[in-house]
Structure formats: C-alpha cells, structure tokens
Amino acid sequence: MTHLITQADLRSIALTVGIDRLMDEAIAAIHDAFCRYDQSRTEVRKREGFRLQNQRESVLEWMPIQETGEVVTMKLVSYNPANPERSGLPTVIASNSLYDVKTGRLLALMDGVFPTALRTGAASAVATRLLAHPDSRCVGIVGCGAQAVTQLHALSRVLRIARVRVHDVNPRHQASFPQRVSFLGLDVRPSSLAELCAEADVLCTATSVPPGGGPVLVDKDLAPHLHVNAVGSDLPGKTELPLSLLERSLVCPDYLPQAVEEGECQQLRPDQIGPTIVDVAKDPARFERWRTQSTVFDSTGFALEDQVITRIFWRYAQELGLGTEVALESTGSALNPYDFLAGPDASPARSLDDVYQRPLDR
Amino acid sequence: MTHLITQADLRSIALTVGIDRLMDEAIAAIHDAFCRYDQSRTEVRKREGFRLQNQRESVLEWMPIQETGEVVTMKLVSYNPANPERSGLPTVIASNSLYDVKTGRLLALMDGVFPTALRTGAASAVATRLLAHPDSRCVGIVGCGAQAVTQLHALSRVLRIARVRVHDVNPRHQASFPQRVSFLGLDVRPSSLAELCAEADVLCTATSVPPGGGPVLVDKDLAPHLHVNAVGSDLPGKTELPLSLLERSLVCPDYLPQAVEEGECQQLRPDQIGPTIVDVAKDPARFERWRTQSTVFDSTGFALEDQVITRIFWRYAQELGLGTEVALESTGSALNPYDFLAGPDASPARSLDDVYQRPLDR
Numbered sequence: 001m002t003h004l005i006t007q008a009d010l011r012s013i014a015l016t017v018g019i020d021r022l023m024d025e026a027i028a029a030i031h032d033a034f035c036r037y038d039q040s041r042t043e044v045r046k047r048e049g050f051r052l053q054n055q056r057e058s059v060l061e062w063m064p065i066q067e068t069g070e071v072v073t074m075k076l077v078s079y080n081p082a083n084p085e086r087s088g089l090p091t092v093i094a095s096n097s098l099y100d101v102k103t104g105r106l107l108a109l110m111d112g113v114f115p116t117a118l119r120t121g122a123a124s125a126v127a128t129r130l131l132a133h134p135d136s137r138c139v140g141i142v143g144c145g146a147q148a149v150t151q152l153h154a155l156s157r158v159l160r161i162a163r164v165r166v167h168d169v170n171p172r173h174q175a176s177f178p179q180r181v182s183f184l185g186l187d188v189r190p191s192s193l194a195e196l197c198a199e200a201d202v203l204c205t206a207t208s209v210p211p212g213g214g215p216v217l218v219d220k221d222l223a224p225h226l227h228v229n230a231v232g233s234d235l236p237g238k239t240e241l242p243l244s245l246l247e248r249s250l251v252c253p254d255y256l257p258q259a260v261e262e263g264e265c266q267q268l269r270p271d272q273i274g275p276t277i278v279d280v281a282k283d284p285a286r287f288e289r290w291r292t293q294s295t296v297f298d299s300t301g302f303a304l305e306d307q308v309i310t311r312i313f314w315r316y317a318q319e320l321g322l323g324t325e326v327a328l329e330s331t332g333s334a335l336n337p338y339d340f341l342a343g344p345d346a347s348p349a350r351s352l353d354d355v356y357q358r359p360l361d362r
Numbered sequence: 363m364t365h366l367i368t369q370a371d372l373r374s375i376a377l378t379v380g381i382d383r384l385m386d387e388a389i390a391a392i393h394d395a396f397c398r399y400d401q402s403r404t405e406v407r408k409r410e411g412f413r414l415q416n417q418r419e420s421v422l423e424w425m426p427i428q429e430t431g432e433v434v435t436m437k438l439v440s441y442n443p444a445n446p447e448r449s450g451l452p453t454v455i456a457s458n459s460l461y462d463v464k465t466g467r468l469l470a471l472m473d474g475v476f477p478t479a480l481r482t483g484a485a486s487a488v489a490t491r492l493l494a495h496p497d498s499r500c501v502g503i504v505g506c507g508a509q510a511v512t513q514l515h516a517l518s519r520v521l522r523i524a525r526v527r528v529h530d531v532n533p534r535h536q537a538s539f540p541q542r543v544s545f546l547g548l549d550v551r552p553s554s555l556a557e558l559c560a561e562a563d564v565l566c567t568a569t570s571v572p573p574g575g576g577p578v579l580v581d582k583d584l585a586p587h588l589h590v591n592a593v594g595s596d597l598p599g600k601t602e603l604p605l606s607l608l609e610r611s612l613v614c615p616d617y618l619p620q621a622v623e624e625g626e627c628q629q630l631r632p633d634q635i636g637p638t639i640v641d642v643a644k645d646p647a648r649f650e651r652w653r654t655q656s657t658v659f660d661s662t663g664f665a666l667e668d669q670v671i672t673r674i675f676w677r678y679a680q681e682l683g684l685g686t687e688v689a690l691e692s693t694g695s696a697l698n699p700y701d702f703l704a705g706p707d708a709s710p711a712r713s714l715d716d717v718y719q720r721p722l723d724r
Contacts, residue, residue, distance in 0.1 A: 002457075004366070007692040007702060014703055043412060050405060050428045052463040060434050060466055062424055066412045072422050076436065076459070078466020084696035093466040093691055095364075097438070101414040104422055104440020104455040109471065113692040117699035146699050153700075173697065180698045329455055330369040330475040334446035335535060336542045337479035337508050338515075340369060341376055 005110035005313060005323040013316045014114075022312075023150075023157055026122035027129075029308045034126065034281035037304060041068050044303050046257045057081055057210045057235065065303035072099040073307040075112050079234065081208035090146050091208060092116055096310040106328060108314050112306075119309040120147055120301065121154030123254065123277075124204065124229035127297035129158045130280050131252065131290060132202050132227035137162035140200030142193065142216055142240075143207030144168040144177040147231055151204045156184050165191035165199055169207075193217055203228040211237030219244045228296045233263045241296065243267050249294040250274040250287070254302040263300040367472035367675060367685040375678045376476075384674075385512075385519055388484035389491075391670045396488065396643035399666060403430050406665050408619045419443055419572045419597065427665035434461040435669040437474050441596065443570035452508050453570060454478055458672040468690060470676050474668075481671040482509055482663065483516030485616065485639075486566065486591035489659035491520045492642050493614065493652060494564050494589035499524035502562030504555065504578055504602075505569030506530035506539040509593055513566045518546050527553035527561055531569075555579055565590040573599030581606045590658045595625045603658065605629050611656040612636040612649070616664040625662040 014022055042065065049061030063075040077094035084091060094112025099105065128136075136159055141148050144166050152164060164186050168174035178188040197203070198221040207216050209232065216232075219242040228249070232240045241264050251274045253259030260266060265273050277297060280287050317323040333339030376384055404427065411423030425437040439456035446453060456474025461467065490498075498521050503510050506528050514526060526548050530536035540550040559565070560583040569578050571594060578594075581604040590611070594602045603626050613636045615621030622628060627635050639659060642649050679685040695701030 004688065004690070006688055006690050007694070008689065010692060011703055014700075019700065019703070045410070045412075048407070048410075050407075050426065050434055052428075052434075052466070053431055058466075060428075060461055060463070062426065062436070064412065064424065066414075066422075069415055072412055072414075074424070074438065076461065076468070078461065080464075080466045083465055087465055088696050089465050089467070089693050090696050090699075093468075093693060095468050095691060099422055099438070099440065101412075101422070102442075103445055103449055103451050104414070104420075104442045105451070106438070106455075106457050109690070111690055111692045114699055114702070144697075146695070146697050149697075150699055176697065183700075326366065327369050328366070328471070328473055329457060330372060330473045331451050331455060332369070333508070334450050334452050335506075335508050335511075335538065337452075337476055337512055338376075338381065338545075340476070341373055341381070 001325040002106045002328040003108040003314070003317065003323050004326050005108060005317045007111050009317055009322040010111055010114050010313060012322050013313060013320060016320060017316065020157065023118065023122060023154055025312060026118050026309055027125045027154060027157060029312060030119065030122045030305050031126045031281060033304055033308045034278045037278050042066070042304065043068065044255065052080070059235065063303040063306060065307045066101065067307065070101060071107065072101060073303070073310050074099065075303065075306045077112060077116065084145070092146065096306060098310060098314060105331070110310065110313055115306070115309040115313060117146060117150040119305040120231060120299065121150030123299055123302065123305050124151055124231065124297060125154035125158045126281065127229060127252065127277050128155055128202055128227060130284055130287070131295040131297065132159070133225040133291050136201035136227070138199045138201050139164045140196040140203045141166040142196065142203065142205045143232060144173040145206060145208065147206040148177065148204065149180055151206055151229065151231065152181050153184060155202065156186065159202065161186055164188040165196040167191055167193045167196050197222055200226065204231060205240040206231040207240055208232070209238065209240060211235055214239040215242040216240045218242060224294065225292050226294050229299060230264050230296055231299045233298065234300050235262055238262070239264050239267055245294065246296060247272060249296045250290045251296045251298055252277045252280055253298040254300055258300045259298045263298040264296060265298050363687040364468045364690040365470040365676070365679065365685050366688045367470060367679045369473050371679055371684040372473055372476050372675060374684050375675060375682060378682060379678065382519065385480065385484060385516055387674060388480050388671055389487045389516065389519060391674060392481065392484050392667050393488045393643060395666055395670045396640045399640050404428070404666065405430065406617065409663070414442070421597065425665040425668060427669050428463065429669065432463060433469065434463060435665070435672050436461065437665065437668045439474060439478065446507070454508065458668060460672060460676060467693070472672065472675055477668070477671040477675060479508060479512040481667040482593060482661065483512030485661055485664065485667050486513055486593065486659060487516035487520045488643065489591060489614065489639050490517055490564055490589060492646055492649070493657040493659065494521070495587040495653050498563035498589070500561045500563050501526045502558040502565045503528040504558065504565065504567045505594060506535045507568060507570065509568040510539065510566065511542055513568055513591065513593065514543050515546060517564065518548065521564065523548055526550040527558040529553055529555050529558050559584055562588065566593060567602040568593040569602055570594070571600065571602060573597055576601045577604040578602045580604060586656065587654050588656050591661060592626050592658055593661045595660065596662050597624055600624070601626050601629055607656065608658060609634060611658045612652045613658045613660055614639045614642055615660040616662055620662045621660045625660040626658060627660050
C-alpha cells in the first residue's frame with residue numbers, strides 16, 4: 001500500500017502541530033541532518049531535469065537521495081516563474097515520494113509545495129544561526145514571492161528581529177508582503193533596494209531573476225558583517241549576488257556539485273568557494289570568527305533537506321492517522337502480471353477466459 | 363488535481379477493453395511511436411538510479427521523457443530479483459507519472475507494474491514483427507517469471523505460434539508457467555535448455571541472471587534465422603546472450619545510450635552494434651533481408667515505451683471515468699505557502715492567529 005498524503009492532510013498536520021513548532025522542528029532536524037551527514041550512508045544525486053517548452057527559465061527536475069538500508073526520497077520539482085501571473089499557481093510546484101529499499105515499493109507520496117517552502121526557510125535559518133552576527137536585528141528581503149514568507153518565518157525563529165525591509169520589482173508582490181507575514185507581528189515595510197541594503201544585517205534573496213539577469217542588488221553600503229541567504233539561484237546562469245560581494249565573503253554552498261552548476265558558486269573559482277554548510281554545521285567553532293564578517297549561504301536546494309522534511313510529515317501522518325492507504329501498485333502476484341485481473345470483485349467479466357477474450361464493447 | 367489511477371482502475375480498464383485488444387493497441391502504438399520518434403520533439407534521458415542496500419543486482423531507477431510542449435512522463439522502477447522468494451512481490455515494481463509542462467503540475471500517477479509488463483511484451487512483438495522470420499512457429503522462453511507471461515502474450519499477437527518451449531533455472535517457475543499462460547491456448551511445455559534452443563525460431567530471454575552470471579544459453583544448434591528478444595539485460599554487467607551469437611547477429615538496441623551501459627551491447631564494440639529498433643521501424647525494407655538471418659532485439663527498456671503505455675491508460679481512465687481526482691499539491695496560493703491553512707473547513711483552529719500560535723497538543 002502507498003500512503004497518500006494530500007494538501008488537506010498536510011494542513012491537518014500543520015494545524016495540529018502549529019506552524020511555529022513545525023518550523024522549529026524542521027530547523028532542528030535539518031541542522032541535525034547536516035551534522036550527521038555521512039556520504040557513506042546517504043547517497044545524494046545532483047538535481048537533473050528538463051527545460052520545459054524550450055524556455056530556459058522553466059524546468060522540471062528530480063532530486064533523488066538514498067538512506068542506505070532505509071528509504072529513497074525522490075522529489076519532483078518544477079520551477080515556472082510565469083505561474084503566478086499566468087495561472088495563479090505557485091512558481092515552485094513539487095511532490096515528494098518515499099520508496100522502500102527492501103522491495104522497491106512506493107511507501108508514500110505527498111505534496112511537495114508546502115514541504116519545499118518550509119525546508120528552504122529552515123535551511124536558511126540553520127545557516128543564519130551558524131554564520132550571521134548574533135546581534136542581527138534588521139532583515140532585508142529581496143524578492144517577495146512565496147519563498148520569502150517561509151524565509152522570514154524561519155529567520156524569526158532564530159533571530160530577534162527588530163525590523164524587516166522588503167523589496168520586489170513587482171510592486172504588487174512588494175505591497176502585499178507585509179499582510180502575508182502579519183502573523184509574525186513584525187515591523188515589515190516596503191523599502192527601496194538601496195535603503196534595504198544599507199540597513200540589513202541579514203539579507204535574503206529569493207527572486208525569479210532570469211538566467212543572466214542578475215545581480216539583483218548592488219554592492220554598496222552593505223554591512224561588514226552582512227549574512228546573505230541566497231535562495232533564488234537554482235538554474236545554470238541564474239545568480240543573484242554581485243561578484244565583488246561573493247569574492248570578499250565566506251560563501252557556503254549547500255551541496256557543492258549543484259552549487260557550482262546552478263548556484264552563486266557559478267561565479268567563483270574553486271579556491272574562492274568556502275566550506276559547505278554541512279562542514280560549518282559539523283565544526284561551528286572553526287567558523288565562529290566569520291560571524292563578524294561577510295558570509296553567504298548559497299542555497300540551491302539540497303535533497304537532504306527534502307528527505308528530512310518528507311520524513312517529518314510522513315511520521316506525523318502516521319502518528320495522527322492522516323492520509324489514505326492506496327493500493328496503487330499492481331503487486332498481487334510475483335509471477336503473473338495478469339493475475340490481478342481475476343480478483344473476487346472483477347465485475348465486468350466472470351472468468352479468466354471471459355476476461356482474456358472479451359472484445360471491446362463501449 | 364492529480365488523477366490517481368490504481369491497480370483496481372487498471373483492472374477495470376483491462377476488463378473493459380480486453381487484454382488482447384489492450385496488447386494489440388500497445389503494440390500498434392509503440393510501433394507508431396518508433397516510426398515517429400523525433401529527438402527534436404521528444405527528449406529522453408538515460409535511466410539512472412541507486413543500487414539498493416549495496417546489492418549490485420537490486421536497483422531503484424528513474425526514467426524521464428519529455429514530449430516538448432505536452433507532458434513529461436516519469437517512471438520510477440525498481441528491480442529486486444529477491445522479491446518473489448522473499449516477499450511474494452514482483453521483481454519489477456514501478457509507478458508512472460505524468461507532468462504538465464505548462465505549469466509543472468502532477469497530472470496523473472498510476473501503477474507501473476502492469477504497464478511495464480505490457481509495454482515490454484509489446485516492444486518485443488514490434489521487434490519480432492520487424493526482424494523475425496515470418497514463418498516462425500516455435501517460441502522458446504528462457505526465464506519464466508512475470509515478464510515471460512506478457513512476452514508470450516505479445517508474441518502470440520504477431521506470430522502464428524505452433525509450440526512454445528520454456529525453461530527456468532527455478533523448477534517451480536518453469537513448472538507453473540504453462541498454467542499461467544493457459545489463456546493463450548498454446549502448446550506450452552517445459553523443456554531442457556538444449557532442446558529449446560535447437561527448436562526455437564524466436565527466443566525470449568527474460569531472466570534474473572546476476573551481473574557477470576551470463577550467458578544464460580550456449581551458442582549451439584541455434585536456427586540460422588533465429589530472432590532473440592533479449593529482455594533481461596538492464597544492469598551494468600548483466601547480459602544474457604553468448605558473445606558469438608551477438609557477433610554474427612544484427613543487434614538492434616532499443617535506446618543506444620542505455621544499451622551500451624546496461625544491455626547486450628555492453629559486450630560489443632560500437633561497429634558491431636546494428637541499427638536501433640527505431641531505425642528499423644522507420645525503414646523496414648532496408649533490413650528485410652535480416653529476417654532470414656540471426657537478429658537480436660536488445661531490449662533494455664525504453665522510456666518512449668513507458669510514455670506510450672502511460673498515455674494509453676490515462677486516456678482510457680479519462681474515457682471510462684476511472685481513477686480518482688486528488689488535491690495532492692498545495693497550489694492554492696501563488697504567493698503564500700501558508701494560505702491553504704486558512705481554508706473554510708480548517709477545523710482545529712478558528713483564525714490565522716490561532717493557527718500560527720497554537721501549541722502542540724496531542
């Protein structure tokens with residue numbers, strides 16, 4: 001049986017657990033997964049995918065990860081920046097599935113839109129806790145789409161935020177953002193890009209800038225201790241940050257093989273790239289001094305984060321009795337693919353002969 | 363909404379349509395897809411995957427294919443030869459999904475076990491019709507598992523079969539095979555490997571021989587016009603046929619980049635590999651003379667076949683009103699991942715403030 005966990009089930013989980021607690025759990029579990037990450041036990045594949053409709057900024061990608069001896073987690077994720085305007089759908093649409101490594105069966109399938117937004121926020125919170133100045137009070141957000149909501153929520157769980165300055169090239173997205181995050185009770189105001197950059201202790205870039213269209217901010221008046229969570233870079237050619245900022249910062253990719261192809265690291269030589277966020281999490285004292293200097297979390301989206309969030313929701317669905325068990329796969333007989341046609345409730349036909357000879361009649 | 367098409371739905375389709383007609387349609391549609399295959403319009407990715415539990419003969423793989431401007435088909439398929447003995451499950455377990463290229467949404471998810479068995483049989487029937495001697499009367503089957511059932515069914519739709527000789531290293535699989543294909547009304551008898559090879563006009567190898575364990579037959583007394591559908595080779599190191607047979611045969615892979623890594627073509631130099639089955643289907647007259655000579659269809663499993671069979675079942679599910687529409691993905695709001703928590707039937711909490719602040723209580 002396959003455990004189907006829909007949007008409604010995730011909602012029930014979120015309403016029962018509470019989203020602050022859910023975000024706190026995601027932050028703790030992702031931090032823990034970074035600390036315990038062992039390539040001999042966890043096998044990650046770099047994201048691969050198709051360009052859709054020959055548009056280079058529109059993709060459908062797969063992100064597989066295996067925990068040896070346990071499960072394979074697979075996320076299918078699509079990035080379609082035209083979605084909000086064209087169809088009212090989110091830019092990022094995803095579904096997450098879990099496979100039993102002992103039999104190959106599909107154990108669970110769930111929405112991936114909400115988990116992706118949560119885990120991307122949580123990963124930034126982990127990086128911020130490790131790399132930002134502990135007295136950071138002002139958060140700047142460049143790009144006010146769906147991801148920005150969970151970015152700010154996650155940061156609010158690890159920083160004592162005094163004020164938030166937000167900017168988007170789309171005036172409607174910028175204007176609606178304070179209302180979308182009103183549940184946080186923070187001072188959130190639209191701002192010019194220049195003011196935002198001058199004020200921010202922690203910056204988040206989460207834009208849909210097209211490949212070749214970056215950077216989305218200029219390297220002027222930035223705080224010497226600025227920490228940036230660069231969330232938007234996730235395509236070849238798509239980068240958000242000015243090269244000069246990257247060059248003087250400790251740039252920490254989430255997953256290096258991906259970051260050099262799709263992240264801010266595309267702009268850097270290998271010797272200019274810092275430790276991965278996993279390295280920092282495993283040995284935080286070693287990188288402590290960077291809290292007073294410029295740092296960048298190059299967040300391209302790491303399958304390890306998807307594995308963590310998928311397992312969190314799967315566990316909650318099991319504990320709370322949510323979701324539906326579905327007999328999706330035709331696994332009734334080991335040696336006969338037609339055996340399942342002769343089940344006790346095979347209504348249209350009476351016998352195997354009847355089944356196998358019945359002409360088309362519709 | 364995602365169209366969920368379960369085992370029960372595929373059964374309803376098969377019972378309504380009839381499996382002969384379903385197989386005939388699969389054969390015709392796959393043949394047609396080979397003839398119309400255009401790499402500028404259909405983008406196939408080579409199968410990639412994980413070894414499961416560090417066993418080299420146990421894998422979970424993904425097979426993506428895009429029809430530009432239409433849909434992406436993704437099959438997740440697991441090969442676990444220990445399944446039948448260990449858990450009574452099929453060796454091959456799969457699920458097939460379809461994605462809308464315009465939005466990235468998951469359009470449909472269905473069982474892939476039954477479709478995989480059908481399409482693998484249908485592909486062999488296409489190859490047999492193109493490459494086997496037209497007077498072929500004796501079919502030999504080496505390896506009597508699940509795939510052998512649909513192999514024989516498919517061949518029975520394109521050949522006038524007089525007798526079938528079958529062999530398996532597992533005596534129980536060999537002994538039970540005639541009963542499993544009794545619906546075909548053919549003369550099916552277990553046989554020694556030597557007798558089978560000496561008699562066969564068309565051979566099918568569909569074994570679970572481990573990598574390095576082949577060949578599964580010896581090159582002795584084989585008919586000069588023998589056509590082989592080599593279905594089992596689908597892993598690095600796994601091959602079923604003796605090199606000498608391959609060297610004197612026209613070896614036609616389904617998908618060359620895969621066959622050189624996982625198929626019988628692993629054993630050959632590039633200049634020893636014949637045209638692909640797509641090339642043969644596009645220009646059958648050119649290869650007509652090979653019908654009286656030795657030919658091999660190196661069937662590693664081609665994503666194009668999965669695309670065809672998945673679309674056939676999806677169309678039938680739509681026409682017959684089968685399957686279930688599920689709101690899997692959380693796509694309610696383009697700009698707010700938390701918006702779906704505030705739906706009209708959000709029972710555990712009354713307001714957004716309540717939702718967002720509610721402590722864990724269970």
